[in-house]
Amino acid sequence: MPNLNLAALAAAFVLLGGCASSEHRVKSDPWEPMNRRIFKFNDAVDRAALRPAAKAYVKVTPKPVRTGVGNFFTNLSSPTTIVNSLLQGKFVGAGQATLRFLINTTLGWGGVLDVASGANLPMHNEDSGQTLGRWGVPAGPYLVLPFLGPASLRDAPARIADDFTRPLRWYNSDATRWGSLALSILDTRARFLPLDETLQQTYDPYAFIRDAFLQQRRFLVYDGNPPEEPLDEELEDDAGE
Numbered sequence: 001m002p003n004l005n006l007a008a009l010a011a012a013f014v015l016l017g018g019c020a021s022s023e024h025r026v027k028s029d030p031w032e033p034m035n036r037r038i039f040k041f042n043d044a045v046d047r048a049a050l051r052p053a054a055k056a057y058v059k060v061t062p063k064p065v066r067t068g069v070g071n072f073f074t075n076l077s078s079p080t081t082i083v084n085s086l087l088q089g090k091f092v093g094a095g096q097a098t099l100r101f102l103i104n105t106t107l108g109w110g111g112v113l114d115v116a117s118g119a120n121l122p123m124h125n126e127d128s129g130q131t132l133g134r135w136g137v138p139a140g141p142y143l144v145l146p147f148l149g150p151a152s153l154r155d156a157p158a159r160i161a162d163d164f165t166r167p168l169r170w171y172n173s174d175a176t177r178w179g180s181l182a183l184s185i186l187d188t189r190a191r192f193l194p195l196d197e198t199l200q201q202t203y204d205p206y207a208f209i210r211d212a213f214l215q216q217r218r219f220l221v222y223d224g225n226p227p228e229e230p231l232d233e234e235l236e237d238d239a240g241e
Helices: 006-012 022-028 032-060 063-076 078-087 091-107 128-134 155-163 174-191 193-200 205-221 233-240
Strands: 142-145 149-152
Touching: 032 142, 032 174, 032 193, 032 205, 063 078, 063 091, 063 174, 078 091, 078 128, 128 155, 128 205, 142 205, 149 155, 149 205, 174 193, 193 205
Parallel strands: none
Antiparallel strands: 142 149
16 A cells, blocks of 8 residues: 555564664665665655645544544455465464454444454454565565555565455445545554654664565564574675684
8 A cells, every 4th residue: 555655664663683784785675776766755755745644634633533544444454364364374364354354344333443352353464475475485676666665576566466455446436445545545654653753863764664674574474483594605604714
């Protein structure tokens, strides 16, 4: 879903594990000059339009309403999780995601209320990029997309597949579809406003977001237990000297 740098901004604050070596970062980002230009463009759009709109949204919208909006869009992502859980052979997770979707859609006013959490049903998050990674497809080079933000060569086209599993993709009213998309982007940006100041204090926001994003995606592919990355032969030789 388009949200500029928000996917990586979220990842930056759930860093799991140590920082990657500089050698690894260079190999994962061979298109860094181009990526930095796109990152700069996305950041300018965010500063000029999205961030001010998100601040206004928070100011005029009561918190319970914002919570309901967030719950609604989280619930709409359930079919994506269900499909990709099945494709990864995670049948228990697929069943739990299905129950969450049915309960929240029927008893939670279309997902505005998160009734399923009260029933102790855990929330899962699976997408096509994770499915490809689970089946051995490497992430490939890091990639920053205009307006869409951070991705990888594996995850970028996978987002197209995910779009077909979202209910609003099949809703006939263009006005409703685009209006819901705009509201979803606004709500997501608003939820990460408190993190802006911390990100701005980093020495290199681009590198910080890139490394955090890549680590988080790796963490998700391996369900929180990624294997240790082998050292490059050159580094191993240096260590042995």
